[in-house]
Amino acid sequence: MIVTIINTLLKTLGGILMGIVDSIKNKVSPVTESKVDPDTIEIQPLAERKTVDIIVDRQIRTKYQQGWINKIRKNDITELVLHSTAGGLSAEGLLKWILSGERSKEYYKGIALFHYLIDRDEPHIVEVIDPSYWVYHSSSGTHDKETIGIEMLNPSKTNRAPVTENQYTLLFNLIFKHLLPTYPTIKSIVSHDHNMQFYSKLTPKGCPGSGFDWTRLEKELTKNNIKFNRKGVGDYEVT
Numbered sequence: 001m002i003v004t005i006i007n008t009l010l011k012t013l014g015g016i017l018m019g020i021v022d023s024i025k026n027k028v029s030p031v032t033e034s035k036v037d038p039d040t041i042e043i044q045p046l047a048e049r050k051t052v053d054i055i056v057d058r059q060i061r062t063k064y065q066q067g068w069i070n071k072i073r074k075n076d077i078t079e080l081v082l083h084s085t086a087g088g089l090s091a092e093g094l095l096k097w098i099l100s101g102e103r104s105k106e107y108y109k110g111i112a113l114f115h116y117l118i119d120r121d122e123p124h125i126v127e128v129i130d131p132s133y134w135v136y137h138s139s140s141g142t143h144d145k146e147t148i149g150i151e152m153l154n155p156s157k158t159n160r161a162p163v164t165e166n167q168y169t170l171l172f173n174l175i176f177k178h179l180l181p182t183y184p185t186i187k188s189i190v191s192h193d194h195n196m197q198f199y200s201k202l203t204p205k206g207c208p209g210s211g212f213d214w215t216r217l218e219k220e221l222t223k224n225n226i227k228f229n230r231k232g233v234g235d236y237e238v239t
């Protein structure tokens with residue numbers, strides 16, 4: 001009899017403790033965590049996937065590993081942010097400059113790194129940081145947990161040099177053949193300027209700047225049968 005009572009008491013206590021542990025867990029894990037149940041993930045047939053050539057750079061991520069290694073994504077990717085580099089003549093030159101470490105203090109903290117680089121005249125799309133990890137690139141704080149940053153090489157310090165035909169082709173291949181099909185949770189395409197203003201109340205610095213023609217993006221969205229809502233300059237909701 002006493003043993004039964006003790007057992008019942010222990011079970012009740014255990015239940016209460018588990019309840020407390022669960023409620024702590026719920027508080028610790030952010031509510032915005034991905035809702036996708038891993039058990040429901042299915043392999044998309046390879047024949048349905050489109051081919052995009054992406055060069056994976058390993059030097060930058062290796063050197064600045066401490067900046068991104070602890071930023072594995074737990075949130076869905078919901079946004080693409082477009083940037084221009086405000087300097088540099090080629091993707092290779094820019095990678096060399098990043099590696100040279102002029103801004104290494106920031107890179108080691110995961111600031112000013114980005115996921116993709118679009119070369120100016122060569123057919124190069126370079127993956128700099130694996131999009132499975134997030135980094136700070138759009139002056140929007142932890143909102144960048146949900147974003148992918150794409151840099152277009154622009155030799156002008158003020159990003160005024162017009163984006164080249166080669167860059168539009170590469171950028172649209174990356175967005176429409178790779179990123180949107182791979183991450184169906186993406187629901188907006190914005191400028192760095194937009195996020196600077198919206199999240200940090202900062203004055204826009206011209207990123208991606210006047211060299212980028214947003215109507216080209218609109219045409220491409222239409223061509224790909226993607227409905228969009230232009231909410232402002234460099235601020236598009238896509239569905």
Ligand SMILES: [Zn+2]
Binds near residue numbers: 082083207208
């Ligand atoms: Zn930018």
